[in-house]
Amino acid sequence: MLSLVEENYLKAIYHLSDAGKSAVTTNALADNMNNKAASVTDMIKRLSSKGVISYEKYRGVNISEKGRRAALKVIRKHRLWETFLVEKLNFNWDEVHEVAEQLEHIDSPLLIEKLDSFLGHPKVDPHGHPIPDKDGRIQEVKQVQLSEAKEGTNGVLHSVNDGSPKFLQYLSKIGIRIGARIEIVERMEFDGSMEIIIDDNERVFISRQASENLLIREMP
Amino acid sequence: MLSLVEENYLKAIYHLSDAGKSAVTTNALADNMNNKAASVTDMIKRLSSKGVISYEKYRGVNISEKGRRAALKVIRKHRLWETFLVEKLNFNWDEVHEVAEQLEHIDSPLLIEKLDSFLGHPKVDPHGHPIPDKDGRIQEVKQVQLSEAKEGTNGVLHSVNDGSPKFLQYLSKIGIRIGARIEIVERMEFDGSMEIIIDDNERVFISRQASENLLIREMP
DNA sequence: ATAATTTTTTAGGTGAATCTAAATTTATAT
DNA sequence: ATATAAATTTAGATTCACCTAAAAAATTAT
Numbered sequence: 088m089l090s091l092v093e094e095n096y097l098k099a100i101y102h103l104s105d106a107g108k109s110a111v112t113t114n115a116l117a118d119n120m121n122n123k124a125a126s127v128t129d130m131i132k133r134l135s136s137k138g139v140i141s142y143e144k145y146r147g148v149n150i151s152e153k154g155r156r157a158a159l160k161v162i163r164k165h166r167l168w169e170t171f172l173v174e175k176l177n178f179n180w181d182e183v184h185e186v187a188e189q190l191e192h193i194d195s196p197l198l199i200e201k202l203d204s205f206l207g208h209p210k211v212d213p214h215g216h217p218i219p220d221k222d223g224r225i226q227e228v229k230q231v232q233l234s235e236a237k238e239g240t241n242g243v244l245h246s247v248n249d250g251s252p253k254f255l256q257y258l259s260k261i262g263i264r265i266g267a268r269i270e271i272v273e274r275m276e277f278d279g280s281m282e283i284i285i286d287d288n289e290r291v292f293i294s295r296q297a298s299e300n301l302l303i304r305e306m307p
Numbered sequence: 308m309l310s311l312v313e314e315n316y317l318k319a320i321y322h323l324s325d326a327g328k329s330a331v332t333t334n335a336l337a338d339n340m341n342n343k344a345a346s347v348t349d350m351i352k353r354l355s356s357k358g359v360i361s362y363e364k365y366r367g368v369n370i371s372e373k374g375r376r377a378a379l380k381v382i383r384k385h386r387l388w389e390t391f392l393v394e395k396l397n398f399n400w401d402e403v404h405e406v407a408e409q410l411e412h413i414d415s416p417l418l419i420e421k422l423d424s425f426l427g428h429p430k431v432d433p434h435g436h437p438i439p440d441k442d443g444r445i446q447e448v449k450q451v452q453l454s455e456a457k458e459g460t461n462g463v464l465h466s467v468n469d470g471s472p473k474f475l476q477y478l479s480k481i482g483i484r485i486g487a488r489i490e491i492v493e494r495m496e497f498d499g500s501m502e503i504i505i506d507d508n509e510r511v512f513i514s515r516q517a518s519e520n521l522l523i524r525e526m527p
Numbered sequence: 528a529t530a531a532t533t534t535t536t537t538a539g540g541t542g543a544a545t546c547t548a549a550a551t552t553t554a555t556a557t
Numbered sequence: 558a559t560a561t562a563a564a565t566t567t568a569g570a571t572t573c574a575c576c577t578a579a580a581a582a583a584t585t586a587t
Contacts, residue, residue, distance in 0.1 A: 092574065113535055126575050128536055133573090145535060145582060176421040186415045195406045201396040312544065333565055346545055348566055353543085365552060365565060 089137070091192045094161050096120065096130050097139055100150050101158035110147030159223040165191035166212035166219075167202050173213040174206060180213045180265075181255035215246030215265040215302070231305065233269065234279065234298035240271045242303030249300040261291050269303055309357070311412045314381050316340065316350050317359055320370050321378035330367030379443040385411035386432035386439075387422050393433040394426060400433045400485075401475035435466030435485040435522070451525065453489065454499065454518035460491045462523030469520040481511050489523055 089097065099119045103111045113131070117124045135142040139154030150158065168190040172178040178186075200221070203209075210226075211217050219225040230245045244267045247254070258264070262285050272282040272290070279295030293301075309317065319339045323331045333351070337344045355362040359374030370378065388410040392398040398406075420441070423429075430446075431437050439445040450465045464487045467474070478484070482505050492502040492510070499515030513521075 090573075114533095122574090123576065124535065125537080125577080129574075172418070176418070176425055178417075178421065182417065186413070186418050189413045189415070190410075193406070193409045195409070197398075197402065198392070198396070198406050201392075201398065205396055310543075334563090342544090343546065344565065345547080345567080349544075 089139070089157060093130070093134060093137070093139075094157070094192060096127075096134060097150070097154055097158045098161050100134075100140060100148060101155065101162070104150055110149050112147045116148075156223045159219040159225060161191050163219040163221075163223075164193070164199055166216055167199060167206065167209070169212045169214070170206050170209050170218070171202060174209075179255075179259070181252040181259070183213065184250055184252075211246075211265075213265065214250055215244070228304055230302040232299050233271070233281075233283075233293075233301040233303055234295060236271055236303065236305065238271050238274055240303075240305060242269050242305045243267070244269055244301060245304045246302045247300055248302060254297075254300060257297070261293070262286075262289050263301070268306075269301070309359070309377060313350070313354060313357070313359075314377070314412060316347075316354060317370070317374055317378045318381050320354075320360060320368060321375065321382070324370055330369050332367045336368075376443045379439040379445060381411050383439040383441075383443075384413070384419055386436055387419060387426065387429070389432045389434070390426050390429050390438070391422060394429075399475075399479075401472040401479070403433065404470055404472075431466075431485075433485065434470055435464070448524055450522040452519050453491070453501075453503075453521040453523055454515060456491055456523065456525065458491050458494055460523075460525060462489050462525045463487070464489055464521060465524045466522045467520055468522060474517075474520060477517070481513070482506075482509050483521070488526075489521075 096116070099116060100111050103115055103119060113124050113127050116131075117127045120127065131140070131142050131148055134140045134154070135148070138151060139157055140148045140150050142148045165187045168187045169183045172183040172186060173180055203221075209218055217225050217227060228245060231242075232248075233242075236242065244263060244265055246265065247258070263269075268286050270284040270287070272284060274281045279298070280292060281295075281298055282290065282292050284290050316336070319336060320331050323335055323339060333344050333347050336351075337347045340347065351360070351362050351368055354360045354374070355368070358371060359377055360368045360370050362368045385407045388407045389403045392403040392406060393400055423441075429438055437445050437447060448465060451462075452468075453462075456462065464483060464485055466485065467478070483489075488506050490504040490507070492504060494501040499518070500512060501515075501518055502510065502512050504510050
């Protein structure tokens with residue numbers, strides 16, 4: 088059994104190692120968790136002794152298969168709750184993260200099973216992230232950062248990397264939602280900003296930073 | 308701000324003092340919380356310093372107005388979640404308590420407001436207990452223990468004192484639900500058991516213990 | 528290749544929430 | 558009214574999840 092805090096560390100390790108294939112460093116974790124490195128070292132030892140990560144002094148940590156399963160359980164709960172909040176309780180997509188951070192630790196397999204069917208077994212959450220199934224299977228869709236796509240590319244906004252309220256509110260304001268069709272008109276070389284067309288009708292400029300946080304699935 | 312554990316103590320104090328008007332004793336609390344008396348003494352001091360209870364050494368504790376408000380907030384959350392679990396997720400009424408014990412500590416006023424309206428502002432939970440409103444107002448209905456009612460009494464089952472799965476399953480089995488009409492046919496003097504008619508058609512015998520845990524509102 | 532810098536770990540400490548064992552206060556019984 | 562019993566509190570420990578300061582290891586820069 089993992090404590091609430093242990094679950095949060097494990098989730099962070101999962102997300103951080105998901106990106107790069109290399110081990111997750113103590114400092115990266117400390118940063119992510121807003122804790123000091125010494126505290127992270129303590130926790131790493133505990134997680135290692137519980138077999139959810141492998142750890143070699145001074146070499147960072149890697150998540151184990153057992154740890155991956157545990158992390159995916161928490162992520163499944165988080166994403167189902169976010170879906171519930173948006174679909175059933177009419178939260179805006181920028182209001183759900185904090186609450187879901189709490190709800191994801193509720194321990195009741197029956198609850199999650201029932202919530203899942205109440206929601207109609209959704210495949211993705213309101214941010215476009217895939218929801219792992221009961222057995223931790225997660226279907227990653229190949230998606231590219233908008234910033235990496237070529238001029239002329241057509242795609243559908245699939246998910247966002249930055250889930251902060253500020254960013255999500257900005258997206259809402261300029262009319263970008265998950266599922267929106269996006270066409271790249273032109274990329275400015277000097278600053279990486281780009282002009283795009285949303286849903287075949289709205290023309291907007293977005294910064295490089297914004298385009299890096301938009302993940303699209305390319306479409307013909 | 309109260310910790311999860313402090314909230315649970317406060318809730319217990321509220322429930323225990325609700326019954327008798329006198330102070331809640333250390334041992335009663337220790338019993339209720341499944342902790343040792345020494346631990347309770349520690350916690351009592353902390354709660355007292357936070358102003359949610361008043362405490363005099365060796366004399367037990369009384370909940371303060373501030374404490375009452377805090378307790379009612381938790382109770383409101385608990386009962387709304389129980390309602391959600393039964394009405395929306397199709398839980399049985401005997402499966403909800405443990406999960407609601409976890410959910411009641413989620414801290415998000417917006418969530419509770421939205422949940423409340425999603426449920427249609429229910430007045431009572433699935434066990435017949437009144438749900439306090441946003442401002443902690445709670446309308447207690449005058450109800451009597453079935454065991455205390457006279458032969459010939461007609462009433463509607465309003466709530467149950469014992470919310471344990473075992474008891475609730477027993478009630479389901481013999482056909483008793485919240486809202487069921489109950490008529491007392493006869494009370495056996497020697498053991499306090501009684502014969503009752505449920506919904507004007509089913510005749511059953513129930514023990515004194517069971518009748519003590521059934522609260523009815525008398526009806527003409 | 529060694530020195531300087533950065534990263535990580537160790538050592539020791541704190542508050543929350545528990546415990547056991549012992550001391551103290553209150554209640555009860557003769 | 559005093560002795561015994563019961564309830565309560567105090568004292569001292571433990572585990573979790575954090576901290577700071579200092580030491581050790583790894584990385585980098587000259």
